[in-house]
Amino acid sequence: METPEALLARLELEVVRPLDGLLFGDYRGVFYGRSLELAEISPYAPGDEAERIDWPATARTGELHVRRFREERELTLWLLLDGSPSMRFGTRRREKYALALELALSVAYIALRHGNRVGALLPGGLLPPRGGKAQALLLAREALRPGENRSLGESLDLLGRVVRRRSLLLILSDFLDPFEASLARLAARHDLVAVLVEDPLERALPEAGVLSFFDPETGAAVEVNALDRRVREAYRRRAEASRRARVEGIRRSGADLLLASTEADLVPLLLQLVERRRRWPSRAPRVSS
16 A cells, blocks of 8 residues: 555646646636625626525516625635445456545645645544645545544534535545435535546446455345346346436535546546536536546
């Protein structure tokens, strides 16, 4: 396993610098939020969000009016890294937890470098939001340290109790635990991006003979004949139903959604996140696949 120092150095070389080159260092809008400070009430224009309609002004004037807010020039970033046993699975380039960790640290590194504060709820514990390079190293150390086994719902509720001021929340999980109610409560108060981490084997079985599966959550073990077409098709249907339910649950909660596979490169994933954040104030949450 890499040391925290080596991990950060590798991510800077392989992820952050290439991303800088593609974006020419321009991350404007990525870590800004929608301020709650009212700037003005003005007539509705195409593209304005329905949630910003000011009904008293509309009734008074007989014309649709919307509230406009001052742009918030700084936003605290909070990371929630799911450390449940199911995240320790991976059949391609890395485990799901390793992908989530690398993505979270890359985002944190960029946010800290641009003067933002970053806090995190990690398996090893809670880190209050701070700025500076030292925070990136502390995040890496705590994320690599074994911690307690909380359910995703418990982690989301804990984050909701801790984070009082509107923030950008990045939730990285496979979302296999019940989560929708807790996620919706967070999305109602914060800018929230849910990163659904998955592995290709969770969607389809290869024709690879008899496969042994072990459930890290329950300890149950089962053997599956992957040469049987009916078995593969039944597996695919159940896997797709589970994935669809999680995607729809995230969308219903009001969170934005990014799909991340263990076989993916980090730079394209981060480019998606950057573009998503730039469009955040003017669109409804949707899936990127």
